[in-house]
Amino acid sequence: MSQVINSRGYPSQQELRNAPGYPSQERLEKGPVVAIECIEEIPCNPCEQACPQHAITIGTPITNCPHLDEDKCIGCGLCVSQCPGLAIFLIDLTHSQGSASVAFPYEYLPLPKEGQTVCAVNRAGEPVCSGTVVRVQNPKRNDRTPVVTVAVPCKYATQVRGILRSRR
Numbered sequence: 713m714s715q716v717i718n719s720r721g722y723p724s725q726q727e728l729r730n731a732p733g734y735p736s737q738e739r740l741e742k743g744p745v746v747a748i749e750c751i752e753e754i755p756c757n758p759c760e761q762a763c764p765q766h767a768i769t770i771g772t773p774i775t776n777c778p779h780l781d782e783d784k785c786i787g788c789g790l791c792v793s794q795c796p797g798l799a800i801f802l803i804d805l806t807h808s809q810g811s812a813s814v815a816f817p818y819e820y821l822p823l824p825k826e827g828q829t830v831c832a833v834n835r836a837g838e839p840v841c842s843g844t845v846v847r848v849q850n851p852k853r854n855d856r857t858p859v860v861t862v863a864v865p866c867k868y869a870t871q872v873r874g875i876l877r878s879r880r
Contacts, residue, residue, distance in 0.1 A: 722835035727751050732779040733768070735803075740870070744787025744804040744813075747870070748778045749835075750797060762794040789815055793854035802861070803869050812869035813846055815861040820877045823848050823858055831876040832864050841868045843875065 728734050733748025748759065748768065757770040759778050767784035768791060770776050789802040792815055802815035814832075824830055824845045832843040843862035850858040864872050 720836065723749055723751050732777055733800075735780060735782045735785070739782040739785075740803060740805050743806045744789070744802055745782060745785050746780065746787070746789065746791060747801045747803055748780055748791075748795075748799060749801065749873075750778050750795070750799040752797075753777060754797075756796065758794040758796065759791040759800060762791040764788065764790065789859065790853075792859050793817055793857040801873060802859075805866055805869055807846075807863055810866060811863045812866045813861050813863050814843075814869055814872045815847075815859050816874055817857050818848075818860040818874070819857060822878055823850070824860060824875065824878060830862060832862055832868065832872040833874050833876055834871045835873050837874070839876070840871050841865055843872065845875075 728749055731751050733750055735745045735747055739745050753775045755774045757774055759768045760770045765784045765786055767781045769779045792800045792802055798817045804813045807813040826845050828845045830843050830845055831839050832841050834840050841864055843864040846863050847861040848858060
């Protein structure tokens with residue numbers, strides 16, 4: 713029987729700090745970069761295939777956790793919608809004075825609208841702060857996985873991982 717790392721259902725801060733796909737604080741402060749919160753050794757590599765800069769590597773075996781070469785990552789975010797585990801986020805601490813942007817996959821309807829004020833939530837789905845929807849992208853290449861970008865206060869950028877779902 714395998715040992716359970718945590719019983720929360722989401723990665724701890726320590727697990728994220730140890731993950732090879734999580735950017736350094738120094739890199740976060742330089743501009744848009746992905747944070748790959750994949751800590752499970754499972755057979756998966758769509759993120760590696762999606763990155764035009766080859767900033768994400770899985771290698772062999774295919775069960776390796778994704779490794780981020782933060783110097784190669786240009787923050788294009790093409791990998792965000794490709795992760796079947798919904799574990800990749802695009803963080804931009806330089807979005808604007810006092811606010812950061814966080815982009816994440818969003819698989820609920822209705823989709824939020826640009827300019828809408830939303831309740832931003834953390835990995836556990838708990839409210840963190842208010843945010844403003846900056847962009848909703850759903851091009852064909854996303855394979856029906858929209859990517860929502862919200863602006864939030866900078867101090868919450870590494871915590872925000874989604875928004876509360878709107879009721880129809």
